[in-house]
Amino acid sequence: MKNIMIALIGMVFFTACHPKIATKPVKTALFSEGNQVRNGNFTGEVRLNMLMPADTAYNSHIGSVSFKPGARTNWHYPGGQILLVTEGKGWYQEQGKKVQVIQKGDIIKCLPNVHHWHGASATDRMTHRAIGTNINKGTVVWLSKVTDEEYQYVGE
Numbered sequence: 619m620k621n622i623m624i625a626l627i628g629m630v631f632f633t634a635c636h637p638k639i640a641t642k643p644v645k646t647a648l649f650s651e652g653n654q655v656r657n658g659n660f661t662g663e664v665r666l667n668m669l670m671p672a673d674t675a676y677n678s679h680i681g682s683v684s685f686k687p688g689a690r691t692n693w694h695y696p697g698g699q700i701l702l703v704t705e706g707k708g709w710y711q712e713q714g715k716k717v718q719v720i721q722k723g724d725i726i727k728c729l730p731n732v733h734h735w736h737g738a739s740a741t742d743r744m745t746h747r748a749i750g751t752n753i754n755k756g757t758v759v760w761l762s763k764v765t766d767e768e769y770q771y772v773g774e
Contacts, residue, residue: 652684659760662689672753679753684745690737690769693761697752699728701736708744709771710736717771730755735764739771
């Protein structure tokens with residue numbers, strides 16, 4: 619019992635002395651947090667909450683992105699991206715391929731240099747964690763808007 623107490627005290631002291639190691643819980647509220655994105659890289663209403671800014675130690679960054687129905691990114695290609703869908707239902711498409719339905723619990727791996735887009739379905743909201751990888755290769759390269767014809771998904 620004494621050893622357990624010493625270990626716990628040591629962990630508390632270590633965490634207090636190294637605040638960069640401490641983490642905070644991440645909420646998964648659907649479209650209630652984050653700043654509205656107001657730039658030409660998205661269509662519709664989108665909110666972004668950066669959970670971890672660019673970090674060269676881990677060569678990544680993490681953001682929580684919430685899309686209202688019909689909202690979506692432009693075509694883009696980063697050094698790679700992992701999407702963890704935490705709420706709702708949306709669509710994902712790689713250039714030259716069919717649109718895929720994505721929903722809560724899905725994990726999408728976007729390989730480096732693959733042009734793609736993602737966003738909410740036409741009728742549902744969607745939130746995902748976007749993990750940007752290989753940030754040493756540069757930031758996201760934003761391309762053209764996803765047209766309404768490209769966005770349409772027949773099959774729901």
